[in-house]
Amino acid sequence: MKIEKALRSAFTPPEPRNKDKFIDSMRYPKLSYSEFVLSQICYIRKRVWLFSAAVLLVAISAVYVIPQNEMYIVWVASALIPFLALMTATEISRSDIFGMSEIEAGCRYSLPQLIGARMIILGVCNFTVISAIVVIFGFFSPLGIMKAALYILTPYMTVNGISLLVLDKVIGLEGVYISVAATIGVSLAGVFIFGRVPFDMRFVNALCTVLCAGGVIMTVIQIEKIMSGRNECYGIKN
Amino acid sequence: MNDLAGIYDKIYRYCFYKVRNSVAAEDITQETFLKFFGQQSKIRRGEDMAYLYTIAKNLCVDYFRRKQTLELTDDYPVEDFTEQSDIKAAVRNALEKLDERRREIIALRYIGGLSVNETAFAAGISRFAVYRLERVALKELKKLMEGVL
Known part of the structure; x- marks a missing residue:
């Protein structure tokens, strides 16, 4: 037996008699939900914040650098935004990817609570980045707010929906690889559509509307499924 | 609150090591928490944990001052x-x-x-x-x- 281990085991006191009673009766300020959510910020990987900042910077610089061709600006956003969605989806599913969901569920906060907090943080972060890009593109390019929002939200919501579906169905790193492949596919499709190939813009708008709506529906279904499935699994009432 | 229960156990363990009496150790542990929450609003990791131990240590010293003896009790489990x-x-x-x-x-x-x-x-x-x-x-x-x- 190592000395460190021996030291830890040599001083085992008798069970405290009034611990539960004392803790139950003690008045101390409990952690509020907003404090709990804020406390989770430091557990989100730095690469997520860095990538979000990079996407925003590239989008801002695109407005100034790229000639005033509206489709070129969307081309840049279409190439980058899917990866922002991928980062979010993999961050939300991190516990499953690394097989840590059971351990996290046994800790102080349940896994659904942690995932909910992460979704709120990442949702606010992505909403800020996307809103900023939409506003910048809407005002500084001839696109207008509505079209900019549609073209930027479409790849984001599509990748979100696909990645959450894949990460829910395929456990582990394989799920991440499939999601990355899907992200690259959506990114390339965006580049192809908004790049140099001339498409009928009415067709593009209709396609984007359908894809965006589909992505939103799929994302909502997946989030609801993940949360309710986990709640059921860990005995938490909805 | 699981965290608080865990911290309680650690402080109690430390106090028991110091005073070798489970009843006295538990009294000191509870007094430590009451003193802490009388001055601080919540326990964060880091310095606050050390502060709890400082309070516990001082209370153990007070306990011995009151008792005026370092005699060990047979409070360890058989x-x-x-x-x-x-x-x-x-x-x-x-x-x-x-x-x-x-x-x-x-x-x-x-x-x-x-x-x-x-x-x-x-x-x-x-x-x-x-x-x-x-x-x-x-x-x-x-x-x-x-x-x-």
Whole structure:
């Protein structure tokens, strides 16, 4: 037996008699939900914040650098935004990817609570980045707010929906690889559509509307499924 | 609150090591929390944990001042003389032979479960001094327990 281990085991006191009673009766300020959510910020990987900042910077610089061709600006956003969605989806599913969901569920906060907090943080972060890009593109390019929002939200919501579906169905790193492949596919499709190939813009708008709506529906279904499935699994009432 | 229960156990364990009486240790543990929450709003990791131990340590000193004796009680659970029990007794005896400062560092680190940072804050010394004292104390303990472990 190592000395460190021996030291830890040599001083085992008798069970405290009034611990539960004392803790139950003690008045101390409990952690509020907003404090709990804020406390989770430091557990989100730095690469997520860095990538979000990079996407925003590239989008801002695109407005100034790229000639005033509206489709070129969307081309840049279409190439980058899917990866922002991928980062979010993999961050939300991190516990499953690394097989840590059971351990996290046994800790102080349940896994659904942690995932909910992460979704709120990442949702606010992505909403800020996307809103900023939409506003910048809407005002500084001839696109207008509505079209900019549609073209930027479409790849984001599509990748979100696909990645959450894949990460829910395929456990582990394989799920991440499939999601990355899907992200690259959506990114390339965006580049192809908004790049140099001339498409009928009415067709593009209709396609984007359908894809965006589909992505939103799929994302909502997946989030609801993940949360309710986990709640059921860990005995938490909805 | 699981966190609070865990911290309670650690403080209680440390107090029991100090006073060797479960009732007194539990009283001191509870008084530690009451004093802490009288001054602070919540326990965060880091310095706050060390602050809790500082309060507990001072209360243990007060306990001995009141009692005016260091006599040990037989409050440990009854143990059979198995090899494991011999080892435990040997560890306790060896620890008693260390000088007070080293013993305190070992108590904070291994009985109290504090990190190096927290130990440094609780003992009022630098992290480097904690590392050095801990290394020397462990080496001395190993020497004292040669043939037992």
